[in-house]
Amino acid sequence: MNLEGIITALVTPFDEKGKIVESSLRKLCKFQLNKQVNGLLILGTTGEGISLNLEERKLVAEIVVDELKGKLPIMVHVGSSNINEVFSLAKHAVDIGADSITSITPYFFKMSDKxxxxxxxxLSKNVPNDYPVYLYNFPTATGNDITPEVIKKLIEETNNILGIKYSSDNMMRIQEYLKLQNPNFKVFTGADQLFYPMLCLGCDGLVSGNANIFPELFVTVFKSFKKNDHKTAKLFHQYGNEIAKLFKYGNIPAIKAGMKLREIDGGYVRRPFRNLCEEEKNKLQKEFSLIFDQILNLKPLE
Amino acid sequence: MNLEGIITALVTPFDEKGKIVESSLRKLCKFQLNKQVNGLLILGTTGEGISLNLEERKLVAEIVVDELKGKLPIMVHVGSSNINEVFSLAKHAVDIGADSITSITPYFFKMSDKxxxxxxxxLSKNVPNDYPVYLYNFPTATGNDITPEVIKKLIEETNNILGIKYSSDNMMRIQEYLKLQNPNFKVFTGADQLFYPMLCLGCDGLVSGNANIFPELFVTVFKSFKKNDHKTAKLFHQYGNEIAKLFKYGNIPAIKAGMKLREIDGGYVRRPFRNLCEEEKNKLQKEFSLIFDQILNLKPLE
Amino acid sequence: MNLEGIITALVTPFDEKGKIVESSLRKLCKFQLNKQVNGLLILGTTGEGISLNLEERKLVAEIVVDELKGKLPIMVHVGSSNINEVFSLAKHAVDIGADSITSITPYFFKMSDKxxxxxxxxLSKNVPNDYPVYLYNFPTATGNDITPEVIKKLIEETNNILGIKYSSDNMMRIQEYLKLQNPNFKVFTGADQLFYPMLCLGCDGLVSGNANIFPELFVTVFKSFKKNDHKTAKLFHQYGNEIAKLFKYGNIPAIKAGMKLREIDGGYVRRPFRNLCEEEKNKLQKEFSLIFDQILNLKPLE
Amino acid sequence: MNLEGIITALVTPFDEKGKIVESSLRKLCKFQLNKQVNGLLILGTTGEGISLNLEERKLVAEIVVDELKGKLPIMVHVGSSNINEVFSLAKHAVDIGADSITSITPYFFKMSDKxxxxxxxxLSKNVPNDYPVYLYNFPTATGNDITPEVIKKLIEETNNILGIKYSSDNMMRIQEYLKLQNPNFKVFTGADQLFYPMLCLGCDGLVSGNANIFPELFVTVFKSFKKNDHKTAKLFHQYGNEIAKLFKYGNIPAIKAGMKLREIDGGYVRRPFRNLCEEEKNKLQKEFSLIFDQILNLKPLE
Structure with missing residues (x-):
C-alpha cells in the first residue's frame, strides 16, 4: 500500500440513544468511495473512537472493512487510555483484514519521550512485522508530543511504522518531520487549513474531518497539486478554509449537522458531545449553501 | 459527611505484569488510616484509574471500601472517555457503599461550557439525590476547564454536587471558586505546592499524590493551620515543596518508587508509564533521606 | 532603608496634550503620604515611564523627590530600551537624592540569562556601592524572565541589589524567590490579587497601581497581617480583588479615571493609551461607588 | 514603489563602545545592493533600532539613504515606546527622502484594538497622504497583535498604509491577512522558515535578518518561485532553514558573527546584547562553512 492523498476521518453515525447505525455507516462508506478519496481513517478523533467500548469499536471496524475491503484502504484507530485495549484492537484490525492501524499517543497523563x-x-511488535502502523500526534488534545528524535529511533528499530498523522498548525515541527520522510515514511497533516502549503513543503496527504462533508474540495486540491496546477490547488484550498471556518475547525457536532446538508446521514453525536440545536443547524445550512453554490460554479471540481 | 483536610490520591499497586495486588492495596489503606489523613480518593490520576478496565476499577473500589468502610471517607473516581462507563462506575460506587464519587471533566475532546x-x-442525576458528587478540574490534562459560571449553575440545579478538586496553579481562578464556597460546596486544591496559601485563602483541603509517601507532612500543615499556628503550617508547607520537587510534582512512577523508601509498597506502574530504573531509584532514595531526616527532627510533626 | 509594606506605583498626571502637570503630581504625593503607604515607585509601568523622554523622566523624579524627601521612600524606575539612558537616569536619581532605583529587565528583545x-x-556598578537597586521582573510585558539562579549570582557579586518586584501570578516562581530572601533581599509582589497569600508565604510587600485609588485597602491588609490578624487581612484582600476586577487588573486609563472618583487628579494618559470615554467613566463610577460604600462601612479600615 | 521580494532587515554596525561605524554601514549597503535584494529595512528589530537614541537613529537613516537613494528602496523603522519620537522619526524619514516607513505596534504595555x-x-496622518507606511506586527515581542479587522479599518480610512510585516509562525492568521491583500496592500512574512509556503499562499515577500549573511539564498527562492520553478524554490527554502537553525532563528549577535564569515563586517552588538565569544564564533564558523559549501555547489544560485 502506497498511501497518499485524501484520507477522510470518517464519522461514526449513532442513533439518538448512542447506538451505532450500520446502514448509515455503510452509506457513508459508499459516498466516500464514490468521491474518490484515497483512504479512510475510522474511529479516530472525528470518529469518536475513544467514546466507544471495545465491542462497539470492533463492530465499526468490521462493518467498514466488510463494505470497502479491496476498494479503499482502511486505517483503524486503536488508541485508548487502556493500553491492553490498544493491543486488543490492533490484533482485531489485523484479523479482520483492515489495511493499517494508527494510534494516538497516550493522553491525559504526561509522558516522557522514552x-x-x-x-x-x-504496538509495532504486537502486529505482524509487515503490518502498517501509523503514528498519530495531536499535542493540544493529548498533552504529549512526538519529537522527530523519537520518530527517527522508531524508524530505525522497527520495520512497519510507515508514517504519521500530525494534527497541529506548527509548521516548524512538520518541516522537521518532513526531513525524516522517505518512501517508507509518510507525513500526513490533520490541518485542513494548512493543506496546500503543506503539500508544497512535501506532505503526502491530508487526514480530514471536513472531508466527511466535502471530499471533492480536498480531492481537487490534491489532484491539482499533483498535476502541478498550483493555481487551482490554491483556489480550492481557500474554499477549504471557508468550509473549515464554517464548521469551526473540525467540530464534530457541526460536521455531522453539515453532512445532512449534503444529504448523507452522519447521525447523532455521542455523549459528552451535544448535537446542534435547530437554530444552529439552520444558521449553518444557510452559510453552507452560500459557499457550496460558489464552489459548484467553479469548473475544475472533480 | 463534612469532608475537609487531607485526602490522599491513593496509588493502585500493580505487579510487574500490571495486575492489581490486593494485599499491597490493603496495606496502603491501613498506612493512610494510621497517618490520620481525612479521606482517600481512589482511581484518580495518581491511581491510574483511566488505564484500567471496568472490572479492574470495580475491584479496586471494592477492596478499599471493604478495608476502610466506616473508618475513612472513600471518594471513587469514575471518570472515563466512555460516558456509559462513567455512569456504570458511579452506580457501582453507590452500590458498594463508597462515600462519594468524583469525575474528571471529559478529556481529549474540546468541550463547550454547555x-x-x-x-x-x-452524572448528578445518575446517583441518588443525596449522594455526594465532586467535580474534578485538571485543565492541563484534559484541555477543558470548568468555569465558575458552570459551577454556579450546577449548584443551583442539583442537590448533591458538594465540591470541586482543582488541579492547577491558577490562583486567580481558585479565588473565584472560593466565592462560590458555602457549607455545601467545598474547594480542594490538587497543588501541594500551593496548599498553605490556598488554606489562607479559604480552601477546604488538599487532594495529594505525594501524601502517598508523606501524609504526615500535609496533615501537619492542615492541623497547624486549623489551630491558627501559621508558623508551623508555613514551615511544613515549605518541606512539602521540597518533597514535591523531589518527586517531580506528582510524577506517578517517582511516587511509587518513593513509597518504598517509607517501607510501603506502591507496586509497579501500569503501561504506558515506565518504572524508575535502579539508578533513578538510588538517586531518589539519597535525596529523600536527606529531607526526611530534616523533617523528622522537627518537633510538631504528627 | 528597610523597605516593606505598600509601595504605590504612582501614576504620572498629564494634561490633554501629554504635558506633565506638576501641581497634580505634588497633590498625588501628598495624598499617598497622608494615606500612610510605605513608599512610592515612580515612572514605572503605571507611571508610563517608558513613554516619556529623558528630560521628562528627570523632571518627574525631581518634583516627587522635592515634595517627599525625608517623608516617604522614593524608588525611581530607570528602565529603558536604550541602555545608555538607563545609566543616565540612574545617575540622576542618585544625584537628586532619591532613595533607590529599580529597572525592568531589557524588553522587546529576547535576552539570555547571561x-x-x-x-x-x-547597573549596580553605575551607582554607588551602597545605593539600593531593585530588580523588576514582568515577564508577560518584557518577554524576559529573571531566574532565581541569576538573582543568586547577582546577590553574591554585588552589594546593593536589595530586592525584586515581581509582576506575575506565578506562585511557584515567587516561592523560589522567597528562598533567596534575607534581611538584605526583599521580595515584593506586583499582583494585588495575590497580595494576602503572598504575605502568608513571606513576601515583604506589594507594589500596586490600584493603590493610586485606594491605598487604605492595601495598607489595611498589610497592617492587619503584621498584627497577625489574618481575618481582617483576608477580608480586605477580597475587597482588593473586587477593586482589581473593576479596574481591569491594573489598566492605566481605568486607574486614572478611577482616581477622579476619589477626588484626586491623575490626569490624562499619554499616547498610545486612550482615555476612557464618558460612558466608560460613568459605568466605572457607578460600580466603584457600590464597592466603596461597602468598604467604608467596614470598621478596621485605616 | 511596488515593493515585493526580499527585504533585508539590515544590522547596524557598532564599534566595541557602541558607536555607529559609518564605513561598515556603507559597505553593508553595497553588499546588499550587489546581491540584488529588493529593498532594505533599517533600524528594525535586527537593526537594534530601539536601542539607539533619536540622533543615532537619524544618523543611520541619513547614511543609508545617502548611499542607496535611487538604487534600492529603503524602509525606515520608526517605532519607539515614546510616541513623540515615532512621529519625529517619521517626519525625518520623509525629509531625507527615504522610500517608506514602518513602525512596530506599541510594545510593553498591553494595548486595545482601538x-x-x-x-x-x-502615524499615517503625520506623513504626507501619499507617503508609504507599513504596519509591523511581532506579537511575541510586543505582547500586542494587529487583528485583520483593525487592518481592514485602517485600509478604509487611510490612503498610505500599503502593507504589513508579520513576524510570527501563525499560518492561520497570515492567511487572514492575505485575504485583505490587493495591489495596494502587501503582506510580508518575517519568518525565514516559512518563506516558501508563504509565497505559495500568496505572500509578497520576506523581511529577513538572515539575509544579512546570505541574501542569495532568499533571492533564489523568490526568483525561482516567480518563474514557477517550485522545485528550486523549495530546495533553497530548505537550505534557508538550515541557515536559520544555525543562526538560532534571527539571533542578532549570531547574525553579526555570521557576517564575518562572509567577509562583511556587521560590527559589535549594542548592550544589552552580548557578543559571541571566540569559542561560539569558531563553532558557528565550522557549521556555517559546511552548509555554505553545500549551497555553493548547487547550480541555480544567483
Whole structure:
C-alpha cells in the first residue's frame, strides 16, 4: 500500500440513544468511495473512537472493512487510555483484514519521550512485522508530543511504522518531520487549513474531518497539486478554509449537522458531545449553501 | 459527611505484569488510616484509574471500601472517555457503599461550557439525590476547564454536587471558586505546592499524590493551620515543596518508587508509564533521606 | 532603608496634550503620604515611564523627590530600551537624592540569562556601592524572565541589589524567590490579587497601581497581617480583588479615571493609551461607588 | 514603489563602545545592493533600532539613504515606546527622502484594538497622504497583535498604509491577512522558515535578518518561485532553514558573527546584547562553512 492523498476521518453515525447505525455507516462508506478519496481513517478523533467500548469499536471496524475491503484502504484507530485495549484492537484490525492501524499517543497523563517511544515500539511488535502502523500526534488534545528524535529511533528499530498523522498548525515541527520522510515514511497533516502549503513543503496527504462533508474540495486540491496546477490547488484550498471556518475547525457536532446538508446521514453525536440545536443547524445550512453554490460554479471540481 | 483536610490520591499497586495486588492495596489503606489523613480518593490520576478496565476499577473500589468502610471517607473516581462507563462506575460506587464519587471533566475532546454542564448534571442525576458528587478540574490534562459560571449553575440545579478538586496553579481562578464556597460546596486544591496559601485563602483541603509517601507532612500543615499556628503550617508547607520537587510534582512512577523508601509498597506502574530504573531509584532514595531526616527532627510533626 | 509594606506605583498626571502637570503630581504625593503607604515607585509601568523622554523622566523624579524627601521612600524606575539612558537616569536619581532605583529587565528583545545578569551587574556598578537597586521582573510585558539562579549570582557579586518586584501570578516562581530572601533581599509582589497569600508565604510587600485609588485597602491588609490578624487581612484582600476586577487588573486609563472618583487628579494618559470615554467613566463610577460604600462601612479600615 | 521580494532587515554596525561605524554601514549597503535584494529595512528589530537614541537613529537613516537613494528602496523603522519620537522619526524619514516607513505596534504595555488602530491612524496622518507606511506586527515581542479587522479599518480610512510585516509562525492568521491583500496592500512574512509556503499562499515577500549573511539564498527562492520553478524554490527554502537553525532563528549577535564569515563586517552588538565569544564564533564558523559549501555547489544560485 502506497498511501497518499485524501484520507477522510470518517464519522461514526449513532442513533439518538448512542447506538451505532450500520446502514448509515455503510452509506457513508459508499459516498466516500464514490468521491474518490484515497483512504479512510475510522474511529479516530472525528470518529469518536475513544467514546466507544471495545465491542462497539470492533463492530465499526468490521462493518467498514466488510463494505470497502479491496476498494479503499482502511486505517483503524486503536488508541485508548487502556493500553491492553490498544493491543486488543490492533490484533482485531489485523484479523479482520483492515489495511493499517494508527494510534494516538497516550493522553491525559504526561509522558516522557522514552514512554512514548516504548508505547509505539510495543504496538509495532504486537502486529505482524509487515503490518502498517501509523503514528498519530495531536499535542493540544493529548498533552504529549512526538519529537522527530523519537520518530527517527522508531524508524530505525522497527520495520512497519510507515508514517504519521500530525494534527497541529506548527509548521516548524512538520518541516522537521518532513526531513525524516522517505518512501517508507509518510507525513500526513490533520490541518485542513494548512493543506496546500503543506503539500508544497512535501506532505503526502491530508487526514480530514471536513472531508466527511466535502471530499471533492480536498480531492481537487490534491489532484491539482499533483498535476502541478498550483493555481487551482490554491483556489480550492481557500474554499477549504471557508468550509473549515464554517464548521469551526473540525467540530464534530457541526460536521455531522453539515453532512445532512449534503444529504448523507452522519447521525447523532455521542455523549459528552451535544448535537446542534435547530437554530444552529439552520444558521449553518444557510452559510453552507452560500459557499457550496460558489464552489459548484467553479469548473475544475472533480 | 463534612469532608475537609487531607485526602490522599491513593496509588493502585500493580505487579510487574500490571495486575492489581490486593494485599499491597490493603496495606496502603491501613498506612493512610494510621497517618490520620481525612479521606482517600481512589482511581484518580495518581491511581491510574483511566488505564484500567471496568472490572479492574470495580475491584479496586471494592477492596478499599471493604478495608476502610466506616473508618475513612472513600471518594471513587469514575471518570472515563466512555460516558456509559462513567455512569456504570458511579452506580457501582453507590452500590458498594463508597462515600462519594468524583469525575474528571471529559478529556481529549474540546468541550463547550454547555457540554461540561450537561455532563455533570447527568452524572448528578445518575446517583441518588443525596449522594455526594465532586467535580474534578485538571485543565492541563484534559484541555477543558470548568468555569465558575458552570459551577454556579450546577449548584443551583442539583442537590448533591458538594465540591470541586482543582488541579492547577491558577490562583486567580481558585479565588473565584472560593466565592462560590458555602457549607455545601467545598474547594480542594490538587497543588501541594500551593496548599498553605490556598488554606489562607479559604480552601477546604488538599487532594495529594505525594501524601502517598508523606501524609504526615500535609496533615501537619492542615492541623497547624486549623489551630491558627501559621508558623508551623508555613514551615511544613515549605518541606512539602521540597518533597514535591523531589518527586517531580506528582510524577506517578517517582511516587511509587518513593513509597518504598517509607517501607510501603506502591507496586509497579501500569503501561504506558515506565518504572524508575535502579539508578533513578538510588538517586531518589539519597535525596529523600536527606529531607526526611530534616523533617523528622522537627518537633510538631504528627 | 528597610523597605516593606505598600509601595504605590504612582501614576504620572498629564494634561490633554501629554504635558506633565506638576501641581497634580505634588497633590498625588501628598495624598499617598497622608494615606500612610510605605513608599512610592515612580515612572514605572503605571507611571508610563517608558513613554516619556529623558528630560521628562528627570523632571518627574525631581518634583516627587522635592515634595517627599525625608517623608516617604522614593524608588525611581530607570528602565529603558536604550541602555545608555538607563545609566543616565540612574545617575540622576542618585544625584537628586532619591532613595533607590529599580529597572525592568531589557524588553522587546529576547535576552539570555547571561545578558540579564550582565545588565543588572552593570547597573549596580553605575551607582554607588551602597545605593539600593531593585530588580523588576514582568515577564508577560518584557518577554524576559529573571531566574532565581541569576538573582543568586547577582546577590553574591554585588552589594546593593536589595530586592525584586515581581509582576506575575506565578506562585511557584515567587516561592523560589522567597528562598533567596534575607534581611538584605526583599521580595515584593506586583499582583494585588495575590497580595494576602503572598504575605502568608513571606513576601515583604506589594507594589500596586490600584493603590493610586485606594491605598487604605492595601495598607489595611498589610497592617492587619503584621498584627497577625489574618481575618481582617483576608477580608480586605477580597475587597482588593473586587477593586482589581473593576479596574481591569491594573489598566492605566481605568486607574486614572478611577482616581477622579476619589477626588484626586491623575490626569490624562499619554499616547498610545486612550482615555476612557464618558460612558466608560460613568459605568466605572457607578460600580466603584457600590464597592466603596461597602468598604467604608467596614470598621478596621485605616 | 511596488515593493515585493526580499527585504533585508539590515544590522547596524557598532564599534566595541557602541558607536555607529559609518564605513561598515556603507559597505553593508553595497553588499546588499550587489546581491540584488529588493529593498532594505533599517533600524528594525535586527537593526537594534530601539536601542539607539533619536540622533543615532537619524544618523543611520541619513547614511543609508545617502548611499542607496535611487538604487534600492529603503524602509525606515520608526517605532519607539515614546510616541513623540515615532512621529519625529517619521517626519525625518520623509525629509531625507527615504522610500517608506514602518513602525512596530506599541510594545510593553498591553494595548486595545482601538489603541492600536489610533496609533497607526495618527502615524499615517503625520506623513504626507501619499507617503508609504507599513504596519509591523511581532506579537511575541510586543505582547500586542494587529487583528485583520483593525487592518481592514485602517485600509478604509487611510490612503498610505500599503502593507504589513508579520513576524510570527501563525499560518492561520497570515492567511487572514492575505485575504485583505490587493495591489495596494502587501503582506510580508518575517519568518525565514516559512518563506516558501508563504509565497505559495500568496505572500509578497520576506523581511529577513538572515539575509544579512546570505541574501542569495532568499533571492533564489523568490526568483525561482516567480518563474514557477517550485522545485528550486523549495530546495533553497530548505537550505534557508538550515541557515536559520544555525543562526538560532534571527539571533542578532549570531547574525553579526555570521557576517564575518562572509567577509562583511556587521560590527559589535549594542548592550544589552552580548557578543559571541571566540569559542561560539569558531563553532558557528565550522557549521556555517559546511552548509555554505553545500549551497555553493548547487547550480541555480544567483
Amino acid at each position: 514512554e512514548i517511544f516504548d508505547f509505539y515500539l510495543e | 457540554e461540561i454542564f450537561d455532563f455533570y448534571l447527568e | 545578558e540579564i545578569f550582565d545588565f543588572y551587574l552593570e | 489603541e492600536i488602530f489610533d496609533f497607526y491612524l495618527e
